[in-house]
Structures are given as structure tokens and as C-alpha cells.
Amino acid sequence: MIFTSYTYVFFLMAAFLIHWSLPVAWRTPFLVAASYLFYCSWKWQYGFLLLGVSLFNWSYGRWVVSRRGSVFALFLGILVNLAPLIYFKYTLFLVSNAASVLNILSVTWHPRLSDIILPLGISFFTFQGIAYLVDVASGEQAFLDLRNFLLYKGFWPQLIAGPIIRPGEIRGQIEGERKLDYSGFSEGCRRILIGFFKKIVLADTLAPFVEMVYLPGAAPNAIDSAVGTLAFGLQIYFDFSAYSDIAIGTARLFGFVFPENFDWPYLSRSPREFWNRWHITLSYWIRDYVFTPMTFAARHRPKTVLFWLLLAMAICGLWHGAQWTFVLWGVWHGGLLVLNQTLLRKIFPVVGDSARGRNTFRGWIGTVVTFALVTLGWVFFRASSLDGAWEVLSSMFFLKGGLHRAVLRENAILVVLAMFLGLVTIQAGREMLPQWNGLLARLDPVKRILKPVAYVLLILAVIIFDKSAKAFVYFQF
Amino acid sequence: MITERLKKVILGELNLDDYYFQDSTTANLVPGWDSLKHIAILASIEKEYGIRFKSLEVIRLKNLGQLQELVARKVEEESERKGE
Structure with a gap:
């Protein structure tokens, strides 16, 4: 079901x-x-x-x-x-x-x-x-x-x-x-509706474009690989966070409050912060039950700590699937975390430093670099084999085909870019929110009217886009 | 209540001049206190107080108040052991 x-x-x-x-x-x-x-x-x-x-x-x-x-x-x-x-x-x-x-x-x-x-x-x-x-x-x-x-x-x-x-x-x-009160009920329904929208309208729309690029033997050009990988980064975020929304919303309807699993991960200013915002409950699980015991046992040999970090992330990758591509994805993220602590330390703001670094030039640079590195890592996650991952990566880095596309149609590229820009706009708006509080308070009466309209539109979009129920990506794990 | 001695060890590991620690303070709120630093802080505390934590004791720590309690308990256990 x-x-x-x-x-x-x-x-x-x-x-x-x-x-x-x-x-x-x-x-x-x-x-x-x-x-x-x-x-x-x-x-x-x-x-x-x-x-x-x-x-x-x-x-x-x-x-x-x-x-x-x-x-x-x-x-x-x-x-x-x-x-x-x-x-x-x-x-x-x-x-x-x-x-x-x-x-x-x-x-x-x-x-x-x-x-x-x-x-x-x-x-x-x-x-x-x-x-x-x-x-x-x-x-x-x-x-x-x-x-x-x-x-x-x-x-x-x-x-x-x-x-x-x-x-x-x-x-x-x-x-x-x-107990179930009005706020629990409305919050539960809201989360479920948002989950349905993210999954059916956003993630399932992106899925075929990703499939075209990552199909074995697809031979994508650079532009196909770049857009296809960007699309997958968006798809898996919408897909998995939609699942979490529906899970959390369903639980609310029965009086339970579940921990959150996502916190706008693509706003992260460093790889370290990404893992505090992406699949949070798994990330904390790996930290508390794999990484901490290993490093604690080796605490008197502090130089080994980065090795344990790599190993913990490799285990995290392997947990996702019994394939070397997933292990590589884990190692990629382990490597990013190591770089976050060493060579690239100056680029990324310090974890926990919420006052400094946010909305600063360094903070935005950190966000862009982190997003680019995380998106690149999705190649290993999505490719069905190491050869497939290499094909996508090599086409990207050797600029295969120049600006010519081989797999994706123009409208597919436009849809992906529109969704990306939409997410960037919402995220940027969210970051600016505290500065707009005064304006938002004055707009309260308008919000009261627009909210039900927005919900009706979301429901209509879900009904219109619903073609066939596609399984969630994370069901395979 | 976080003692000055514990606070000094933590600030030293984090390279911070000062920070307002409370019992309810969690690591993710403190600049630089990530999972790597966490282990270094625990090792420094062990050295400072001459105690040894067990991994199962460390896993459950949720905030600074619990860390302070654990340190106090281990110090007491250690002094009892030495007194025997």
C-alpha cells in the first residue's frame, strides 16, 4: 500500500x-x-x-x-x-x-x-x-x-x-x-497534503527525466548529465521529504508527534550542516550508534578520527543499498565531511554558529559550494552501476557535446530549471523571513483568504497530476 | 549547574573565550561542537578529572547537565575506588 x-x-x-x-x-x-x-x-x-x-x-x-x-x-x-x-x-x-x-x-x-x-x-x-x-x-x-x-x-x-x-x-x-485537537488535526492534514503535492506533482514529474539520463546505454551529453543530476537531487528531496511529511502528518492524526527528518537541507552552508538537515534521524543514528562508539574507542588516537568518519559514512552508504555505487556515495560524503574539517575549513561557516555566517557572503558561498558537491554526489546514488556513474560524470567534466543535448528535450530542461529556481526562491524567501515579519503581519487578512485557496489548488494539482502511484525511492531500502 | 572547571575544559577544546552554558545546553547549539570535537572534549574531560567513561555512558548524553552529572558520578566512583 x-x-x-x-x-x-x-x-x-x-x-x-x-x-x-x-x-x-x-x-x-x-x-x-x-x-x-x-x-x-x-x-x-x-x-x-x-x-x-x-x-x-x-x-x-x-x-x-x-x-x-x-x-x-x-x-x-x-x-x-x-x-x-x-x-x-x-x-x-x-x-x-x-x-x-x-x-x-x-x-x-x-x-x-x-x-x-x-x-x-x-x-x-x-x-x-x-x-x-x-x-x-x-x-x-x-x-x-x-x-x-x-x-x-x-x-x-x-x-x-x-x-x-x-x-x-x-x-x-x-x-x-x-489526544487529538484542532491544531493537531489540521497540521496532520496539511502535512499529508504537502507530502502528496511534493511526491505526485514534483518528484514524479522529474522521475522520467532522470530515468532518461541514467538509463544504461543512454549516452547523455554534458548538458543532459548536469540537468539530469540536478533533477535527481530535486526528485529525491521532494520524494523522501514527501514520504516524511505524510508519515509525520499521519502520526499527528493519531495523536503522535514524530521527529522531523528534513530541515531545508539544500540551504546548508557546509557538508557538516547538510547532515544535520538531510535525513536527520538516520544521520543522528549513524552518529550515535556507529561513529561515536568507534571514535570513542579510539579517542586516545585522535589522528584516526577522520578515518572513522569515512568508514561511518561508507556504512551509511552501504545501508542504502548493496552496491558499490552506494558505498562510493557514502565515501564521497565522508570525504566532504573530512574536507569540511581540514582543507575547506575556511570556506564553510562553523557548525552551531547560527548568528554569524547566515546571510553573509561566506554563508551563501558555503551554500552554493555545498549544494554543488552534494548534487555531484547524487550521481553515485542514482547510477545503476559504477560504469553508469562514470559515463555521467565523464560526460559532465569533459563537456561532451558542448551545449548540445542528446537525451533530454528542451521542455524537460525548462521544467527542471523552473523547479530548481522555484525551490531557490522559496528557500531564499525563507531565509529573509525574519526581516519581513512586519510586512507579513500587515498581510495577515490576505493570508487568511489565500490559505484555503492555496490548499484547494494543491488538491486540484494532486488530482490532475496523479497518473499512477509510483513507489517512493526510499521504499527500496 | 556547570562548574567552572568543566566549562574551562570545554572552552579550551573549542577555542572559545566564553560561552553561556546551561544544564539544558545541547552540543549543536555551541559553535564548533560537532561530533568530532565531542570525542576530543570527552577525552580532555577524562584527562582533567582522571576518570574513564564507558561508551554506553557517553551514548546517552543529551545535554551539558547530563554530562556534568556523569562527570560528578565518575569522580565520586573514582575517589571511592582509590579510598578502598
């Missing part, structure tokens, strides 16, 4: 009505049942995997990790969580790479590999499970009630592609009584 489908809209409306008409004690079990229905609508057999992993984490967290406090017990729990992820996601990658290495060593091995269907959301619920056990081991109280834990682990808005929520962020909301 894809978020941007009529099936999901009906599911959501039915779940909403039933949920709030039930007695309080039945609401959590109902949400658990609805979540499993949502998950099993894709492939019911994998519902047992989710249930099994959930039962393990609940019992292991409650009776083993929280009581023994031993690092070995925690390590074992993490391994059990990782085992299904490694099997379903990385078996083919590991075996085929092992075969390649053996072939180089003149040992002939041709393993017979068949495709393994990846359970939806496994990367997300695995990371969530690990976060749960680590947090419990470090003193967070384990969930005592199984129903509450099943909701924590399986609540459908966050199940497939995050946000990756930690127990401390949501425990109070699960265990306490949830």
Missing part, C-alpha cells in the same frame, strides 16, 4: 474514524492490528518476520539487556537484529564479491544466485531495533507492555522508511493517553 494511492487514503480515513471511536484501552491494539494489515498488504509472509524481530527485541530488551548490562549480551542482540538484514539485503552482494575476489586469485567459483525479495522497511526496522537495545543497555527503561512495544516497532507511518524513532522520543506518547 503506497502512501500516495487512493487505497491508502481510504485506509487512513477508516483507521482514523475507527481509532477515535474506540475506547482508549483498545486504541493501541487497534493501531498495532492496522499496522500489521498495512505491512501484510504488500507480502503477508514477511509480517511474521516483523513480528519475530519485534518479539525478540521486546523480550531481549526486557529480560536480558536491561538486567545484565553486559556488553556481550548487547552485542549478541545487535547481531540477531543484523542477521535478517544481512541475509535479505547483502547475501547476493557478499557472495558475488567473494566470487570476484576468488576469481582474481585464480580460484574458480560460480555460485548460483537467485534473487531474494527484500522485506519492505527492513533497513529501517533493523536500525530501530538496534537503537532500542543500545538505549536500554545504556539505561533507557525497556517497554514492559508488549502491545506498546509492538506499536513502537510496527506503527505504520514510520515502518517502511522512517523517521527512525528512538524509544525515549515516543515512549510517553505510546504509554500515555493521546
